[in-house]
Amino acid sequence: MxxxxxxxxxxxxxxxxxxxxxxxxxxxxxxxxxxxxxxxxxxxxxxxxxxxxxxxxxxxxxDDMFDILASNDKKYTGMTENQKDLLRMVYSGMNDSEIAKKNGVASSTIRHQRFVFREKAKQAKLYLALYELASQGADIRKKSYDKNSEFIDMHKGAKMVDDRYFITKEEEEKVIQSMFSSMKPLRLKTFSTKEKKKIVILKKISEQFERDKRYSEREVNDIIKDIYEDFATIRRYLIEYGFMERTKDCKEYWLK
Structure with missing residues (x-):
């Protein structure tokens, strides 16, 4: 999503x-x-x-769409867990007094927080309107705007988000062309030590796994072996960079 x-x-x-x-x-x-x-x-x-x-x-x-959307990390929602819990109570139909009582605070505190939510929502809508107008205007005028300069989306489990994730579609394509010898079947030449290239490589390899499917460690290894001989390194980085998760006993793996 x-x-x-x-x-x-x-x-x-x-x-x-x-x-x-x-x-x-x-x-x-x-x-x-x-x-x-x-x-x-x-x-x-x-x-x-x-x-x-x-x-x-x-x-x-x-699940309920509210819960699905609220399950996303703060880097996507911009909200703390406490803020999401408060909105969840509002969503459930609780009034200010009921919410205040449950949280051990004054009703005025809850009213203030709802006011803050409303102001942030107004700000977010205005931000979105300006962003869409800017994108549409540049596209229509066909000036310096280039869709290849758009940034690729961060994967859901991205950790320690910093400038290494600022990767354009053009940069992504160049890395893929230079680091992979084949697309079908996918074959990796070498695993780069450069952070941006590493993220692009891992993102491409993660696409070989099905979402909502659980894999055994052996199945994960078999899929990666066909792409790159050092499967253990790739598997470790898929976990470390948040592309995949696994159970504590390492018996099951799945896409984040």
Whole structure:
């Protein structure tokens, strides 16, 4: 979901799905499942069109959208866990007095925090409007703006975020072309010690794993071996840089 966040509208983010007009299909932002317009879907002896089925899918297969969005790290939400907990209580229907009592503070403190939330929301909307106008204006005028100069999206589990993650699409493509000898099948020439190149390499290798699938350590090793002989180093860095996670006993691995 985070990978396509910048291209989604606020409404699409809140609903959990988007509509691709070119191919006339509804797409779940969370798992990527697609429902094409014109198809009829059967659920418990009832039939639904794609526009209704995508909503049923979100409700039955995924958690509440508030919880899904709130589960993202502070670097994406800009909120502390305490702030998210407060909004969660507001979302649940609790009033100021109930929230204050639960947190052992005065109602005025909760009112002040809600005011701060509102002001930040106004600021965020204005920021987004200015950003979109600037991007659209540059694109229309076809001046110095180059889509290759856009930054690639950080992966969800990115750790110690700093300037090594400031990688443009053009830089990413150059690294891929220079560091890999083949794309299909994927073959890595050498594992660079330079941070930006390392991130691009790991990002490309992580794409060989399926999201929402659990892998044994042996399966992870087998996939990496086909790409680069030093599979242990690649596996270690996939974990260290937050592209993958694993259980404490190292029996299961999965994409972050």
């Amino acid at each position: 985070l990978e396509n966040l910048i291209s989604m509208t606020l409404d699409e983010i809140k609903k959990g799905y988007s509509y691709e007009s070119q191919h006339q299909k509804f797409i779940c932002n969370i798992c990527g499942k697609e429902f094409e317009s014109g198809e009829v879907f059967r659920v418990n002896d009832k039939y639904y069109d794609a526009s209704r089925m995508i909503k049923i899918h979100i409700q039955s297969e995924h």
